Amino acid sequence: MEEAHNITGVYAEVCGLPTPVSAHVSEEQLPDSRIYTVTAEWSQSDLVRCSRHRYSQQWTLIADSNNHKSIRTVLPPGLCVPVSGELLSSLSPIQNLKAVIRETGGHHILEIWDCHGLRKCLNLTALHKHGKVYEDAQFGCLTWSDCANKLLYVAEKNKNSSVEDRESGIRKDSSVYCEDWGEALTNRSVPVICMVDLRSGMVEVLQGVPRDISPGQALWAPGSQSVFFIGWYHEPFRLGLKFCSNRRSALFKLDLNNGHCECLSGDNLSVSCPRLSPDGSTLIYLQGGVFGPHNQCLSLQQVDLMSGKTSTLLDVINRPQAGEFAGLYEALPACCWSTDSHGVVFSSARRNWKDLFMVDRGSKKVTSLSDNLADPSQVYGSWKLLTIQRDLMVVSCSSPNTPPTLRVAFLPSAGEAVTWRTLLQPVMTFDFHWTILDVTPSLEEDNTSYSGLDFGAVLVKPSHPVCESRVPLIVFIHGGPHSQFPAEWNSTTAGLAKLGFAVLMVNYRGSTGFGQDSILSLIGHIGNQDVKDVQKAVLTALQRDPTLDPKRLAVIGGSHGGFLSCHLLGQYPDFYRACAARNPVINAATLLGTSDIVDWRYTSAGFQYSYDQIPTAEVLAAMLEKSPITHAAQIKAPVLLMLGGKDRRVSPHQGLELYKVLKSRGSPVRLLWFPEDGHSLSRVDTQFDCFLNTVLWLQQHL
Known part of the structure; x- marks a missing residue:
């Protein structure tokens, strides 16, 4: 009981630290100075109420009167203001208005606020124009027109199409199966783009969107007479969208005057994140392939809106050079343009780091904007851009021992260095030691199709071991598999380190940040190449650091990380002493x-996918051969399984299958079942339960 109390205290400390999720910059010119106001919104977990709170905080920056890009003074921040019940919010380009959509009593309410208070309020649900408003990042938006008189948002199509149906409450098709967009998007089926005219209070569902696509990420074209949006093709059926940048989609332009809808991007591509330049001349968006790796290195495309010509601003990086830009792997923030419309700023993985970059549209040169080399004593492993407005960048910086820190800097002129200012240090930092390991596969483990690839890992250690003996090592494996463990703040890693464990976070070949060749190298080689990579990383860490205990090793991970954890137990049965796997x-x-x-299930095993695919004995045999279940008889280490009852990505019956095998053989196994959680096991109470039980399991068996 005392041990559980200690673990609870540690977890409450590390998980309760806030994380910035968005930011906004406004500007005011005074006679002798220029004032910038930075508003950041934060998310913070509350274990007492098992919920996440959002709050905002403001800083006032006073710029030099002679050089408005030189910050003279940063005033102390204001108090944190809770942001309750907001699904979406957006600040207008003029008139200093704020639009908020919140859910109250089962109704979606649109509020317009100004400096005098609440200016307008509309009950969107009561208008019966559509179903629930989408607040997710995949489809959702809340976008002001240039004149600040209209707003765009996305909602579920109204299922009751006729007045009679709505009045009677009877639906003749109520039992017909309705497809959705999968894990974490189970209430998303048929999205529609909605426009509200704030002068009349009228809401209109935009017509003209092709019937075979689901629209989202809408924004106004210059002049506000047309709308750009991304459309995902949903015929012949929908596939999961969450964490999948490989779904067939296109960029469209819808003319509001005549309902004409034009496709602006190529066929059989995956696109996302349309962003309009400040001068209205250029639209950029991300582009990738369809099917294949579910996450990938993306190209950045630009459309000249005057000529209609599309060109590539940033191409896919197949094999990055040492120390150079390694490709673009994640979504663009809502505001990513320089004021002069010549530069695009973004964050992206670079090997085991996450860095901040700018690409110049003229030269297409990519420049790093982080200052890790300027002050080696204060190195951040992760730079995440929250926004850039009026050339003022607001970023969240963190490291394995440093929770998110809010920093600002103006975009530098050509040849100048960036001058970063810290707005808010975290309430606490930790004295963990962390280091980057570069790992090279042995010759027999080299991939002949993609020869010469290496990979890496992040090692985090407690600075003061609990006792004088060697430190037990927890091997932490990310899911995906096409994702990454950058050297950033991770509350699970921090909690384990604070409790006396060393943690090795492995970025095996196939992780993002190492180029497209690395991603493609894993296709058809899951259960082999990735397993050997993790084992190689562990052996490398043990060889380089004699303080790590080779006799007290455990492995943890979720999804594909759980897949690899169970593989390691079966393929190296005498090496690891415990395992904790989430939705493996x-x-x-x-x-x-x-x-x-389902497409990824074929692709990962090395097979081409098509919608009309029917499993064959060959395919099923290959999938079985690459699975941990084939090595289950060799597993000796105790296994803790944590499963989400509503997981649509990896059915909880997967974990149950291993549980029954291990139980039948008398192997130590324990299963935690979370009936209301999905694949990410992201509820606050679930995350706490998983951490507590994982640590108790590790302490018991190490």
Whole structure:
């Protein structure tokens, strides 16, 4: 009981630290100075109420009167102001208005606020124009027109199409199956773009969108007579969208005067994140392939709106050079343009780091904007751009021992260095030691199709071991597999380090940040190349650091990380002493018919996918052969399984399959079941339960 109390205290300390999620910059010119106001919104977990709170905080920056890009004074921040019940919010380009959509009593309410208080309020639900408003990042938006008289947002199509149906409450098709967009998007089926005219209070569902696409990420074209949006093709059926940048989609332009809808991007591509330049001349968006890796290195495309010509601003990086830009792997923030419309600023993975970059549209040169080399004593492993407005960048910086820190800087002129100012240090930092390991596969483990690839890992250690003996090592494996563990703040890693464990976070070949070749190298080699990479990283860490205890090793991970954790137990049964796996893939053959991303099940095993695919004995045999279940008889280490009952990505029956095998053989196994959680096991109470039980399990068996 005392040990559980200690673990709870540590977890409350590390998980309760706030994280900035968005920011906005406004500007005011005074006679002798220029004033910038930075508003940041934060998210913070509350274990007492098992919920996440959002709050905002403001800083006032006074710029030099002779050089408005030189910050003279940063005034102390104001008090944190709770932001309750907001689904979406957006500040207008003029008139200093704020639009908020919030849910109250089952109704979606649109509020317009100004300096005098609440200016307008509309009950969107009561208008019966559409269903629930989308607040997710995949489809959702809340976008002001240039004149600040209209707003765009996305909502579910109204299922009751006729007045009679709405009045009677009877639907003749109420039992017909309705497809959705998969894990974490289970209430998203048929999105529509909605426009509200704030002068009349009228809401209109935009017509002209092709019937075979689901629209989202809408924004106004210059002049506000047309709308740009991304459309995802949903025929012949929908596939899961969450964490998948490989779904067939296109950029469209809808003319509001005549309803004409024009496709602006190529066929059989995946696109996202349209962003209009401040001068209205250029639209950029991300582009990738369809099917194949579910996450990938993306190209950045630009459309000249005057000529209609599309060109590539940033191409896919197949094999990055040492120390150079390694490609673009994540969504663009809502505001990413320089004021002169010549530069685009973004964050992206670079090997085991996350860095901040700018690409110049003229030269297409990519420049790093972080200052890690300027002050080696204050190195941040992760730079995440929240916004750039009026050339003022607002970023969240963190490291494995430093929770998110809010920093600002103006975009420098050509040849000048960036001058960063810290707005808010975290309430506490930790004296963990962390280091980057570069790992090279042995010759026999080299991939002949993509020869010469290496990978890496982040090692985090407690600065003061609990005792004089060697430190137990927890091998932490990310899911995806096409994602990354950058050297950033991770509350699970921090909690384990504070409790006396060393943690090795492995970025095996196939992780993002190492180029497209690395991602493609894993296709068809799951369960082999990635398993050997993790084992190689562990051996490398043990060889380079004699303080790590080779006799007290455990492995943890979720999804594909759980898949690899269970593989390691079966393939190296005498090496690891414990395992904790969250929603692991155990048997790819039995998962095939239950996953929302059936295409990835074929691709990962090395097979081409098409919508009309029917499993064959060859395919099922290959999937089974690459699965941890084939090594289950060799597992000796105790296994803790944590499963989400509503997981649409990896059915909880996967974990149950391993649980029953281990139980039948008398192997130590424990299963935690979370009936209301999904694949990410993201509820606050679930995350606490998983951490507590994982640590108790590790302490018991190490």
